[in-house]
Ligand SMILES: Cc1cc2nc3c(=O)[nH]c(=O)nc-3n(C[C@H](O)[C@H](O)[C@H](O)COP(=O)(O)OP(=O)(O)OC[C@H]3O[C@@H](n4cnc5c(N)ncnc54)[C@H](O)[C@@H]3O)c2cc1C
């Protein structure tokens with residue numbers, strides 16, 4: 037652990053096809069800002085929870101392209117970066133997602149209706165490899181397919197909805213939306229917690245009014 | 249400042265000590281605040297010169313923004329694409345999404361417009377949790393009194409009373425939307441204690457409370473057939489009709505570089521805070537879009553503001569490494585037993601005293617030479633996590649996955665090494681004046697969330713912001729949907745002209761134009777042709 041004081045020496049990277057000189061020891065977002073170029077709009081939280089600054093990166097000397105979050109990626113000499121545009125539009129349509137949490141149709145049946153492609157998973161690991169949060173996405177899809185919705189959802193606690201897994205799936209499965217469905221139905225079907233239920237009843241009886 | 253112990257030296261000197269006594273101090277909380285809190289410094293307020301809050305004290309940087317000229321003109325409005333909706337919601341954080349959902353449920357067609365991606369917000373970053381009195385030993389009354397006391401009795405009693413009474417129902421509603429909360433073995437909601445309170449009242453989902461909330465609300469918004477969304481399209485001005493009422497907003501679509509004029513029967517402003525203005529040069533915990541736009545827009549239209557000289561500096565922002573400076577470390581970690589320790593190895597303040605007091609105490613240690621100094625000259629103190637790890641093995645990993653991820657990124661093992669922290673600009677305590685139905689002083693303009701003021705007085709306790717945004721966000725949606733439809737007036741920017749005149753006649757010269765939309769270092773520029 038050494039103090040990474042910035043050196044003034046610049047390094048060369050390529051962003052969306054343009055070669056740029058940036059300061060080392062910074063995240064990609066910070067480095068681009070400091071270099072004043074390009075005015076980049078797809079960053080928000082800068083701490084890896086909003087999932088908006090997704091990128092594809094090819095490091096110098098590496099054959100494969102990795103998926104990552106720009107605010108969490110340190111600039112490295114020779115790295116090639118692509119900020120994909122319009123990833124939102126790859127998300128499943130609202131139509132496909134219009135399940136109902138309050139419906140009497142059992143969750144598993146809703147999964148089959150709204151996300152039928154889940155049954156076609158070919159276990160290629162594409163989604164898992166893509167995930168910048170290290171989630172075992174494929175296992176989540178498998179569990180959902182087996183009907184273990186709660187267990188499936190549990191794997192996605194730190195999912196930032198960056199859609200990179202969805203982008204990577206050859207079967208048009210949208211694993212993060214399947215997981216969100218699983219998590220939400222699990223929550224909505226749990227019994228009300230005892231302490232909350234008691235308090236709600238007390239309030240409904242008109243007790244515990246505020247005096248001021 | 250060249251006092252303080254250099255980082256490497258302090259790191260070598262650090263020892264784990266489970267029995268560190270609290271250094272006795274004769275400084276009262278009041279004295280600490282007056283001597284060391286940035287809000288209390290003599291240069292921290294100037295009177296506003298124009299607008300409805302003329303002569304109200306305001307932070308100088310914010311005053312400059314509120315009294316700035318607008319680059320928007322009538323030609324942009326007449327050349328803009330046109331859209332119409334019943335309710336326009338500005339901002340897609342927790343307050344905006346809750347408002348949109350309730351307005352739509354009450355029959356309105358809703359358009360939700362936001363600066364960045366849907367859900368990019370301070371809400372998504374919230375860690376510690378949300379307040380609601382649900383434990384048997386706790387009452388809404390205690391929640392009410394402690395909220396007011398923490399805010400130095402400057403909060404609006406009616407707003408606070410309504411909010412704390414909404415608490416349990418807000419939690420139930422969030423669960424119905426599919427949000428998970430941590431539970432204990434009996435299936436009850438698990439609770440934590442916030443600094444400055446007497447009961448365990450903070451409900452949470454790990455340290456991802458905001459992420460869990462935002463994932464769920466964003467999806468619910470996408471799913472609703474009566475809600476349309478418009479991302480990467482900040483509001484750059486509100487629009488008025490001939491009566492001066494709010495009748496819509498002018499958006500700027502970043503991708504197409506075109507303006508869009510939205511005519512709306514009611515507008516809900518839910519654009520959040522201003523941490524990215526970096527008041528007094530502080531780092532911030534806020535997301536990139538938190539540039540105080542809502543305050544500027546509302547003020548130009550004549551909406552009354554309050555509490556413009558009161559901000560929250562959260563005690564524990566990461567100070568090192570510099571690339572992560574300002575990143576928040578949740579108060580939950582101190583709630584779990586982590587201590588604040590100066591370069592002399594002393595504890596110097598009750599870690600769970602109110603946030604403003606803890607921050608002031610940290611600043612005192614640094615000013616008086618007991619801080620830990622970075623090469624840049626910035627100073628901090630230790631957040632001693634190893635003492636927590638020794639007392640509650642496994643607690644950090646089980647309850648604070650977001651914190652652990654931050655430590656990994658920083659290359660710090662929190663079980664063995666303390667973290668260097670310093671106060672970070674976190675929250676705007678004041679904002680647009682609202683009533684219990686979220687109406688502002690301008691007809692047709694409603695406000696909810698961090699952009700509004702009145703609840704937290706001069707200091708906010710952990711978990712009350714998330715409660716506020718859902719409690720008032722839902723109410724804003726209901727009120728806006730119920731607004732009677734006014735006669736069809738042309739959309740105008742007339743209020744800008746009168747504001748411009750007032751600036752001119754007060755001889756204000758300003759280097760900036762507002763709203764800022766992005767912090768200066770993001771180098772955003774709007775195409776103004
Ligand atoms: C790191 C962090 C941790 C926190 N932890 C907690 C916690 O544990 N508990 C708690 O109670 N509170 C916490 N807070 C505070 C709390 O999260 C916020 O106060 C709250 O979420 C604000 O919600 P909001 O909906 O009002 O604003 P935001 O969630 O910030 O949403 C505002 C929205 O408006 C958009 N916007 C801004 N300007 C414009 C414009 N001109 N046009 C269109 N859209 C615009 C933004 O992009 C954003 O989408 C935390 C805050 C931070 C930063």
Ligand code: SF4
Pocket residue numbers: 087166167168169170171173192194195196197198199200201202211212
């Ligand atoms: S599961 Fe998918 S959406 Fe979630 S973080 Fe991983 S790649 Fe992103």
Ligand code: SF4
Pocket residue numbers: 156157158159160161162163164173174177204205206207208209211
């Ligand atoms: S990428 Fe698609 S097909 Fe491949 S494992 Fe993941 S879900 Fe299955």
